[in-house]
Amino acid sequence: MPADQNQPFDLLIIGGGINGAGIARDAAGRGLRVLLVEQEDLAQHTSSASTKLIHGGLRYLEYYEFRLVREALMERERLLAMAPHIIWPLRFVLPHENAVRPAWMVRLGxxxxxxxxxxxxxxxxxxxxxxxxxxxxxxxxxxxxGFIYSDCWVEDSRLVVLNAMDAAERGATIRTRTRFLDARRQGALWHATVQDLGSGERQAVTARAIVNAAGPWVGQVLGQGLGIQGEATVRLVKGSHLVVPRLYEGDHAYILQNPDKRIVFAIPYERDFTLIGTTDVAWKQAPGRVAISPEETSYLCDSVNRYFSRQVRPEDAVWSYAGVRPLYDNAAKSDSAVTRDYVLNVDAPAGGAPLLSIYGGKITTYRRLAEHALEKLQPHLGMPATSWTAGAPLPGGDMPDADFDRFLLGLRQRAPFLPEDLARRLARAYGTRTDDLLCGARAMADLGEDFGGGLTRAEVDYLMRREWAVAAEDILWRRSKLGLHVPAGTEERLRDYLAEVEPRRMAAAG
Structure with missing residues (x-):
């Protein structure tokens, strides 16, 4: 906590997914004093379990969600300009079979x-x-x-981290591995208790407003943590993905129409693989760690096998992941038809501290969701009403003309010792912050131990210093996807290093 921790925060944000991080960034940029608490790592659950797309949602047109699609398409353009290192264009091939949708309907869409x-x-x-x-x-x-159209790819968990970084650089306090326990209104302030999960220490926090951005836990925070029965309801839907060895050559993706009218994507992934997803399965259990089911695996394999000459078997999968999406329950009959739009519910009794709870949403529209959230809180907090995030690059995205290829060429010239694949990976992950990571290195040896796959001590130290990485999983599966590439033994070596360094780092921070 900062030295003046006894002063009230303007905003206590519960949840370190994309919505919480986006609101923290926007609010800090407007001069608010912000505290974000996340019980695990940033983007540990839903926000790192997406299909990795910045897209309008072509299929949502079937459900007449024109406002949502329009907003998402407009955001697609903005986000591409804001973060050209982690977001890039992708062409989608839609093979056409008339039995699913007639050609005129696809053309119109x-x-x-x-x-x-x-x-x-x-x-x-x-x-x-x-x-x-x-x-x-x-x-x-x-x-x-068939047909071809455009959307964009995004490194989803890095998008969350970059928003949190920007928020912190603008004055926000970001605390991971910190659980929100409870809060009660006392006049115009919330009195909350949070717990550091590393030390077990509980701390009292006061805030003028709370944002409940807890994703799948939004109802739990509302009822158990805040003692409030909300009117809006959340519908939990699990989405799962498979990663298999590369199915085809080329940098294009496929959007595959199934007989049940759902769609499944097949997307180039991490150079050597193809990402297949997603499913829509009602989820009634606790929204913690979830995994793909055998039925979902078969469904995704069948979807691909319906279109591709090369057949995929469940045992071909090299990795899978799943997440629970907290969708706003609009009483749709099927899980795939549930709206991906968001609902912002404000609870603000006369003279009492306001609470804003977030239901639904999609990663593409997170920035607009943050703007709308602050618009709703503005009358209660008296902050500047002018929005600012639309034209402000995210950390590492401040490249001239948003030209990634030109930036990469310059990096190769400044750091010719970097192998070509490593230079590209670092540029994609960190953009213009890559120079901060390299710290003036003139040879690979200057970057310290290589844990495997080009993951150096300099990169690990940077991720701990600047991006809240604590565990090997944070580094290998969220800050990167190096877990798919590193040799056996890398994770163990990385765990040993983190166990050695973390106590020293915490002592220095204290």
Missing amino acids: LFLYDHLGGRRRLPGSEGVAFPDGRFGSALRPGIGR
């Missing part, structure tokens, strides 16, 4: 998709005939035509 959001940077949609050397060679015989 793509026309709306091209024009609803004021597309500027990305190429528009077009038809394509198969077999086509680039897009159709991986597809099974008999698929004669």
Whole structure:
């Protein structure tokens, strides 16, 4: 906590996913005194378990969610400019089978998709005939035509971390491994208790307002932590993904239509793999660590096998992940039809401290959600009403003309000792902050021990110093996906190093 911890925070944010981090960034930039608490690591659950897309949501047009799609498409353009290192364009191939949706419906949907959001940077949609050397060679015989359109890829967990970094650099206090226990209103202030899960120490915190951005735990925080029965309800839906060895050549993705009218993506992943997902399964259990089920695995394999010549078996998977999405329950009949829009519920009795709870949302619209959240809190907190985040690059994204290739070329010239693959990975992960990580190094030896796969001590130290990394899992699976690439023994060596360094780091911080 900062030295003046006895003074009230303006905002106590519960939850270190994309919504909590985005609100912390926006609020800190408006001059508010912000505390964000996250019981585990940043983006440990839902926000790192997405399909890694910044997209408008083509299929949401079927449910007439035009406002949501328009907002998401507009945000797609903004986010691409804000973070060109972790977000980049991706072309999607949609093989067409008339039994699922007629061609006229797909064409109409793509026309709306091209024009609803004021597309500027990305190429528009077009038809394509198969077999086509680039897009159709991986597809099974008999698929004669399809469509191509554009969306964007995002490193989802890094998007969360960069928002938290920017918030901290603007004065916010970000505390991971810190659990919110409870809070009660006393006049115009919330009196809350949080617990450091490392030391077990409990601390009292006061705040003028609370934002409940706890994701799947939003109802638990509301009822058990705050003693408030909310009117809005959350519908938990599990989404799972498979990672398999690369299914096809090329940097394009596929969007596959299933007989049940759901869609599944097949996307190039981490150079050597293909990401397949996602599922929509009602989740009634605790929203902690979840895993893909055998039924979901079979569903995703069947979805791919329906279209690709190369068949996928469950045992081909090299990794899988799953997350629980906290969707706003709009009483839709099926889990896939539940709205991905968000609802912001404000509880603000006369003379009492306000509470804002977040239901639903999608990673693409997190920035607008943060703006809307602060608009709702503005009358209670008296902060500047002017929004600022739309044109402000995220840490590492301040590249001239948002030109990643030019930046990478400059990095290779400044640090010619970096192997080409490592230079690209660092540039993608850290953007213009890569120079901070390198700390003036002139040779690979200057970066310290290589734990495997190009993960050096300099990078680990940077992640601990600047990005709240504490555990090997934080580094290998959220700050990066090096867990897919490093040799046997890397994780153990990394754990040993972290166990050695962390006590010294905590003593220095104290």
